[in-house]
Amino acid sequence: MSTTETSELPAPAQSRPPRAPGRAGPGLPAPVPGLASALVWGAGQLLNRQAGKSAFFLTFFAGAVVWEIATGNYYAGMEFTPRSNGGFFIRGLWGLFTLGTQPREMTLTGLTEGDNSIVLMANGLIALLTLALLAIIWIWSIRDAARYRAALNAGGPTETSGDYFKRLWESAFAFIALSPGLVLLVFMSVLPVLFGILVAFTDYSRDNLPPRNLVSWVGFENFATIFAVPSWAATFGGILGWTVVWAVIATITTYAAGLLIAVMLASKRVRFPRVWRSVFLLPWAVPAIVSALVFRSMFNGQFGPVSQWLVDMGITDERVYWFTDPTNPNLARAIALLVNLWLGFPFFMALVGGVLANIPESYYDAARIDGAGPLQQFRYITLPIVQRTVTPLIILSFVHNFNNFGVIYFLTEGGPDNVDYRFAGSTDLLVTWLFKLTLDNRLYNIGAVMSLVIFMIVGVISVVNLNRTKAIREL
Amino acid sequence: MAAIPAKTGGRPSAARRGQSIESRQRVRDGATGALMHLVLLIVAVIVIYPLVWVVGSSFGPGGGLANATPIPENATFDNYVHLFTRTSYGRWYLNSLYVATINMAGSVALSALCGWVFARIRFRGRKASMLGILILQMFPSFLTAIAVYMLFLNFGLLDSLTGLALVSIAAALPYNTWLMKGYTDNLPASLDEAAALDGAGRLTIFRKIVLPLMRPMLTFVAITSFTAPWMDFILPRLLLQSNSKQTVALGLFQMITDQYSNDFTTFAAGAVALALPITILYIVLQRHLVTGAMAGAEKG
Numbered sequence: 001m002s003t004t005e006t007s008e009l010p011a012p013a014q015s016r017p018p019r020a021p022g023r024a025g026p027g028l029p030a031p032v033p034g035l036a037s038a039l040v041w042g043a044g045q046l047l048n049r050q051a052g053k054s055a056f057f058l059t060f061f062a063g064a065v066v067w068e069i070a071t072g073n074y075y076a077g078m079e080f081t082p083r084s085n086g087g088f089f090i091r092g093l094w095g096l097f098t099l100g101t102q103p104r105e106m107t108l109t110g111l112t113e114g115d116n117s118i119v120l121m122a123n124g125l126i127a128l129l130t131l132a133l134l135a136i137i138w139i140w141s142i143r144d145a146a147r148y149r150a151a152l153n154a155g156g157p158t159e160t161s162g163d164y165f166k167r168l169w170e171s172a173f174a175f176i177a178l179s180p181g182l183v184l185l186v187f188m189s190v191l192p193v194l195f196g197i198l199v200a201f202t203d204y205s206r207d208n209l210p211p212r213n214l215v216s217w218v219g220f221e222n223f224a225t226i227f228a229v230p231s232w233a234a235t236f237g238g239i240l241g242w243t244v245v246w247a248v249i250a251t252i253t254t255y256a257a258g259l260l261i262a263v264m265l266a267s268k269r270v271r272f273p274r275v276w277r278s279v280f281l282l283p284w285a286v287p288a289i290v291s292a293l294v295f296r297s298m299f300n301g302q303f304g305p306v307s308q309w310l311v312d313m314g315i316t317d318e319r320v321y322w323f324t325d326p327t328n329p330n331l332a333r334a335i336a337l338l339v340n341l342w343l344g345f346p347f348f349m350a351l352v353g354g355v356l357a358n359i360p361e362s363y364y365d366a367a368r369i370d371g372a373g374p375l376q377q378f379r380y381i382t383l384p385i386v387q388r389t390v391t392p393l394i395i396l397s398f399v400h401n402f403n404n405f406g407v408i409y410f411l412t413e414g415g416p417d418n419v420d421y422r423f424a425g426s427t428d429l430l431v432t433w434l435f436k437l438t439l440d441n442r443l444y445n446i447g448a449v450m451s452l453v454i455f456m457i458v459g460v461i462s463v464v465n466l467n468r469t470k471a472i473r474e475l
Numbered sequence: 476m477a478a479i480p481a482k483t484g485g486r487p488s489a490a491r492r493g494q495s496i497e498s499r500q501r502v503r504d505g506a507t508g509a510l511m512h513l514v515l516l517i518v519a520v521i522v523i524y525p526l527v528w529v530v531g532s533s534f535g536p537g538g539g540l541a542n543a544t545p546i547p548e549n550a551t552f553d554n555y556v557h558l559f560t561r562t563s564y565g566r567w568y569l570n571s572l573y574v575a576t577i578n579m580a581g582s583v584a585l586s587a588l589c590g591w592v593f594a595r596i597r598f599r600g601r602k603a604s605m606l607g608i609l610i611l612q613m614f615p616s617f618l619t620a621i622a623v624y625m626l627f628l629n630f631g632l633l634d635s636l637t638g639l640a641l642v643s644i645a646a647a648l649p650y651n652t653w654l655m656k657g658y659t660d661n662l663p664a665s666l667d668e669a670a671a672l673d674g675a676g677r678l679t680i681f682r683k684i685v686l687p688l689m690r691p692m693l694t695f696v697a698i699t700s701f702t703a704p705w706m707d708f709i710l711p712r713l714l715l716q717s718n719s720k721q722t723v724a725l726g727l728f729q730m731i732t733d734q735y736s737n738d739f740t741t742f743a744a745g746a747v748a749l750a751l752p753i754t755i756l757y758i759v760l761q762r763h764l765v766t767g768a769m770a771g772a773e774k775g
Contacts (some may be wrong), residue, residue, distance in 0.1 A: 040759060055483070118629040174598035181589045181648055188645030189611055192622035199625065210629070264515065269508040278758065279519050285757035287706040289724050290750045293528045293731050297739060303540035305528070350765045393768070403615050405709060410728065431617065438621050439713065451618040456550060462613040 011434070012343065015368050030153060034146030041138065044145025045161075048152070052161025057141040064134055097123025099202070103214045117215035118204065125194055129186070142319050154164045162275075200448035204443065232446075235421040235433075243429045246337070247402040253341045255394055258348025263382065265349075266356045277353065284346035292410035295339045299323060299411075323412040326419070329426030332412055336427055344397075348390070355389045395465040399458055405431045430454050533743035540739040554744035564745055566719055567726040570636055574711075574722065575704040577640035582651055582700035583693055585644065590655020591685055595667065597676075605656075608649045616646035616711045617720045624713040642714065643704060651696050657770060658692040659685065695767030698760055702753050723749050 023024035033044030041061035045054035070086025075079075083101060100115025106230050152158065175182075200222055204215045226232050261280060265273045283291060301321030310316045323332045357383065367377050408414065409432050414425035423441050424433045430450065438447035528545045533554050535547035558564045560611045593605055623642055662685065670731045686693075702723065704711075711722045721729075725751065730742045757764065 116629065118625065122626055122629065128563075131681045171598055174592050174596040174601070177596075178589055178604075181585045181652070184585070184641065184645045185611065185648055188623065188642050189619050189649075192619045192626060193611075193614060195626060196618065196622035199622070204625075261515075261518065264511050267511065269504065269513055270515065276519065280622075281523060281758060281761060282754070284524055285754040285761070286526065286750050287702075287753050289706050289708060289727070290529075290746045291525065291743075293727060294525050294746060297540055297543075297731065297742075298525060298528065300540055303739075305543065308541075342525075347768075350761065351769065354765055354769070389769075403617070405481055405617065406706075409708070431615075434621070435617070435709065438624070444625055447621060451621060455614055455618060458615060459610075459613050466609065 016329075022143070025048060028149055028153075030146045030150035033149045034142045037141045037145040040137070041141050044141070044149075048148050049157075050148070050161045053144070053164060054161075056161075056165075057137070060134060060137050065469060089131060092124045092126075092127025092464070093131075095120030096128060099216055100210075102209050111151060114211055115214060116211040117202075118210050121198060121202075121215075122191075122195060125191060125198070187245065194393045196448050196451055197443055200452055202445055204444045205446070206443065209442075218445075219266060220330070222445045226446065226449055226453075231420075231422055235424055238421060239417075239424055239428055239430055239433050242333070242427070243402060246333070246404075247398050248345065248400040249337055250340045250404070251394060251398045253337065254344030254392075254397065255348050257341060257345040258350075259352050259386065261345065262352035263378065265353060277349075280349055281346050283343050288343055288406050289410055291343055292339065292407055295342075296323075296411050297333060301325075321416075323415045323427070324417075326416045326426075329416055329418065330370045332416055332427050336408060336411055339411055340401070340404070344401075345408065348393075348397075351390055352386050355386050359385055392465060392468065395461065399461055402429075402458065403431045403454070405435065408432050409435065483488060487699045496609055500540075506514075525713050529743050530747055532740055533747045534745075535740050538740055543739055543743065554740045555748070557741050558744045558748065562726070562730070562745075563718060563721070564723070564726060564748070566750075567721050567723045568684050570720060571705050571722040571724070573610075574636055574643065575666055575701050577637065578643045578647075578704050579701040581640070581644040582647055585648060585698050586655045586694060587686065587689060588653035588681070589648070590657075591659050591681055593652065593656040594632040594659035595664070595685075597733065603691045608652055612649035612653060618648060620713055627714060634720055636715070639711055640704070642710060643707070644700075646710070647700060647703070651700070654696065654767070654770060655689065655692055659690060662688050691763065692767065692770070694760070694763050695770075698756065698764065699767070702756065705749060705753060 008254055012469050028047065033047045035044070036047055037044030037057065040058075042054035042057035045051075045057060068087035068089045070087065072090065073085045074087070080092050086092075086094055095115075098120075099117040100120050102112075102114050104114030105112045148159070201217055201219060202215050203218045203221070204210075208211075208215055226236050264270060270276065298304050299322040301307060301319055301324055304322075307316075307319040307322070311319060320331075322335050325331065363381050364377055367381060372380070408427055408429050412425070412427045414428035414432050414436065418424065418426045421428070421444075423436050428436070431454065434447055434450040434454065437443045437450065510772060524545070528543070531545035531547055531570070532543035532552040534552070535543060536549050536551055536553070593601065620642070624633075627638065632638055666684050666688075667680050670684055706724055707722075708724050708728065711725050715725065723745070727742065727745050730738070730745060
């Protein structure tokens, strides 16, 4: 390592008179300290005569090596295997790649301690994330060494390590302030998301539960299962279709009803608009889980009051099994949409009401002078203004309905049963199906694939929506 | 409720004056007014009936679903007494309160701090991390929940209320940070600068100047993050197992899906006890909540 540096030393040094003698070294070409730092962290900084900085970077390097050795089993004196000798990093990466090699076995001395694939995978992921962080610091040290030298060579001033850290501290404030949130996000969101993505490529399911069995990588097999195996593909297609239909109808009905009520309440002909408004806000204010469970009871086939009332009035001859009649899945779907309308319209009513209150009266006066009737005023003034403000919320609402776990699960639990579907009923949305797959059926791998699919769909919609707003440009 | 206006005074005068345009207009106005009130009345009945029904049932003399009526004949408080003596409802309620409180405090503190940093400080990696937050925010929280469940399952971390609260904070943090950042962006920076000239440190500026100005958004995040755990089902269902660690939402769902318990009126009492405080909170603070939702949409 040191040979390369000394051999290239003289040439540039002669071409340039040394600056600030004693502080900075002779004018090395910029890549040399960078290369040195790439080999041994901080070596480049040492060449640049910045001992403090050098020690800073070396600490990370030494820390990583010590951590690996301390957590590993390097002095056992036996043949080195990552499984038994590796430390945090080596064993972690080994676990991530192999997912364990020795299953738990029954031997003469009892149950051996086998590899728990999922724990190995998670540990490996943490090791990988730590390595990625170290890599960032490594690149930082290389770039710092090369850039500082380049600046020196170009005639820039010298900077002591102390000054540098003072400067760093100033700009590090943001990171320090963000760190609590960042740590929480990394462990509770980023890590699980990455973990979920990995599980989609394994055979982790009820047939293959660690620590009894080993989990292994299966590539795109799970994706093939969902999209190519007929029974799965039919379930997926059917549920996806219904989910889209549900989301579209649910969004349009709630918006239309909310708009209608808001326009009516804004009319001068309606007395006590505030009283009406407060009443109509109730479904929004009552927790959705409570309302959905109440509706579930009201539409209970055997004892529910709605069935009873229909029989009493002579409208139906016998009780209607709203959510459990497999011969009539569309009845359950229609009721679910109606219940969702009940739950969802007040939100749009409140939103549109707020927008309407801000439309200047002069617009309508001008329209009236031009001879526009109420319908024309609504069509050409109210609607465009409301539409423009509320559109992002309509898209958000579509995404919300696409993933509307609450209404479907609490109301119908996905029922009525559908014999053509795997682990799903006729009103199941992708989300509720995912929930059943994971929790009730423990098909974690298929569930992970479904999560990815849902994320893709929701992600595309959200990106399109974001592009419309100023959010991206204001980053 | 509003009375239906009897605006029919236009009719006789119209006949006398030979149906001038004005009076015909007034008749039509009266008719549409009456029609509108009729529609509003029907909607109001549909909105109120299920709520009255469940409140009524909760006071009904004990019994199954079949006996539930909106107006019980022998109203009693028995169901509420049963709720706290025969079921673990009190325990669930305290659990929910615990999770909600931690969630509220953690969400408000973390998102306010992060949002302020993103809005006011320019640092390296700012754009990249904000893009990351945007992407995380798109990832529906239950998807992470399922991965969290698998992780917790294998590391033996399930069944902890504090764990549940931490996961809830993290799940909502990207969106809340985004809201706070958007709100802080619109606050005037001149006050901060003046204070900085007077030698105030960054954290002092944040606490003494920015935080008070952020109050409306703090309120919004506080309400939403306090109420969310009461209604959340997926996360607690995944992360909590033992009966003593359930939250109200889980308990209610169990009460109603349990095939063998025929105690609808107790469920109704539980539903009312859960819904009442949240409903009042929402109605009282509705303006904050609607503006907050609008701000969130405008910012993406």
